[in-house]
Amino acid sequence: MRILIIASLFRPYSRGGAEIVVQTVADQLKKNHEVLVLTTQAWNGFRSLLPSKWNEDGLIVYRFYPCNIFSFASIEDGKPFLIRLVWHLFALLNLHSYAVVRSVIATEKPDRIYTHNLTGIGFMVPAAVRHARVPWIHTVHDVHLAVPSGVLMAGKKSSRPGIVEWVYSAVTRACMAAPAVVVFSSRFLLDFYERRGFFSKSKKILLPNPTPESVRFRYEEYEDALHARLSSRSSEGTVFLYVGLLKVQKGLFDLLTAFSRLKDANARLIIAGTGPLQAALEKAALQDTRITFAGHMTHNEVRQLYIRSHITVVPSLLCENSPMVIQESFAAGIPVIAARSGGAAERIREGENGFAYAPGDSVLLAHALDRSCKLTNKQYETMSARAYQTVQEDSSEQYCERLLNFVSPSENLPLGEDRRQARK
Numbered sequence: 001m002r003i004l005i006i007a008s009l010f011r012p013y014s015r016g017g018a019e020i021v022v023q024t025v026a027d028q029l030k031k032n033h034e035v036l037v038l039t040t041q042a043w044n045g046f047r048s049l050l051p052s053k054w055n056e057d058g059l060i061v062y063r064f065y066p067c068n069i070f071s072f073a074s075i076e077d078g079k080p081f082l083i084r085l086v087w088h089l090f091a092l093l094n095l096h097s098y099a100v101v102r103s104v105i106a107t108e109k110p111d112r113i114y115t116h117n118l119t120g121i122g123f124m125v126p127a128a129v130r131h132a133r134v135p136w137i138h139t140v141h142d143v144h145l146a147v148p149s150g151v152l153m154a155g156k157k158s159s160r161p162g163i164v165e166w167v168y169s170a171v172t173r174a175c176m177a178a179p180a181v182v183v184f185s186s187r188f189l190l191d192f193y194e195r196r197g198f199f200s201k202s203k204k205i206l207l208p209n210p211t212p213e214s215v216r217f218r219y220e221e222y223e224d225a226l227h228a229r230l231s232s233r234s235s236e237g238t239v240f241l242y243v244g245l246l247k248v249q250k251g252l253f254d255l256l257t258a259f260s261r262l263k264d265a266n267a268r269l270i271i272a273g274t275g276p277l278q279a280a281l282e283k284a285a286l287q288d289t290r291i292t293f294a295g296h297m298t299h300n301e302v303r304q305l306y307i308r309s310h311i312t313v314v315p316s317l318l319c320e321n322s323p324m325v326i327q328e329s330f331a332a333g334i335p336v337i338a339a340r341s342g343g344a345a346e347r348i349r350e351g352e353n354g355f356a357y358a359p360g361d362s363v364l365l366a367h368a369l370d371r372s373c374k375l376t377n378k379q380y381e382t383m384s385a386r387a388y389q390t391v392q393e394d395s396s397e398q399y400c401e402r403l404l405n406f407v408s409p410s411e412n413l414p415l416g417e418d419r420r421q422a423r424k
Contacts, residue, residue: 072120237266
């Protein structure tokens with residue numbers, strides 16, 4: 001089968017969990033199918049407006065620069081509001097992207113099309129996809145279709161969008177229309193879009209993200225890591241870990257406040273990542289010797305952190321979808337403390353594979369940290385085993401098998417009304 005994956009960002013422009021999912025799916029599908037990826041690239045002269053074709057590790061990758069005032073990869077680089085507004089207007093109805101996508105589809109003639117985040121590539125892409133009249137599956141990763149910034153703070157009255165969000169949602173809802181299947185990795189995100197009337201004619205599927213093979217711990221590796229953790233926990237105390245962007249919205253100040261309340265002198269906190277709060281976190285590490293600021297770390301270095309740490313903390317104040325760090329932690333057998341922000345804590349079973357608390361409540365977070373420190377090694381071992389078991393059915397192979405079986409070859413018309421007419 002020839003499969004075309006369309007996503008705004010792809011390596012080397014990956015920014016977060018959505019791009020990890022796209023990469024994981026592409027690498028798995030290419031084992032048994034011919035896989036093509038259509039994505040954006042940074043501005044590189046007028047020639048970058050035309051798609052260039054590359055063979056990258058067994059994938060055929062088309063890259064082009066969608067006509068706009070700056071690249072999607074740099075949208076968070078402190079751009080003023082008016083500049084970002086103009087960018088979004090271009091991105092909404094980008095006829096250049098429409099033409100490029102139609103051209104690539106006409107050339108490659110895929111048997112199936114998978115789309116992911118389209119914010120940077122443009123919302124005319126679905127119109128180009130519908131012309132192909134092949135099974136179309138869209139995976140939703142965040143709130144970008146309804147919230148232009150993609151940022152929704154926990155506790156916001158998400159059922160009452162403002163006028164800008166209402167107009168924006170109306171346009172994107174019309175542009176997206178009805179893929180044959182829409183995949184959500186969290187109940188929060190599925191409910192969020194249903195309340196706003198998106199995808200009413202599509203088949204909606206709840207499917208946890210695949211765990212990349214590169215972060216999965218084989219059972220023997222998990223047992224060795226668990227033995228090392230139990231030994232270090234007995235002799236040195238509980239090690240908490242934060243991995244991610246260093247931004248205020250990620251709840252890092254709540255984490256620092258909660259950790260400062262922790263009476264256990266042997267407890268430690270490791271913070272790994274990059275972002276605007278780096279200087280503040282470096283200062284916090286100097287003031288409290290229990291805190292280690294690790295800064296940017298490679299994939300292999302983060303994997304080593306999972307071996308050395310006992311509990312991962314995800315204190316985000318944002319309505320997260322399904323943070324990849326939780327999945328990676330569970331894959332290593334590490335219990336998680338997470339704020340109930342969006343879908344972040346959906347896979348946490350209280351007291352079994354982790355703890356959840358109300359976002360922004362540093363007192364409750366401190367209580368969760370304290371409970372973690374007071375676990376006996378036997379209790380911790382049980383929690384670790386349950387954390388590890390949580391994601392064992394989320395392999396990339398199983399994920400892609402389900403993805404391929406969501407639609408049959410006969411469902412070759414993407415719009416719900418068209419499919420009904422075809423059956424008649």
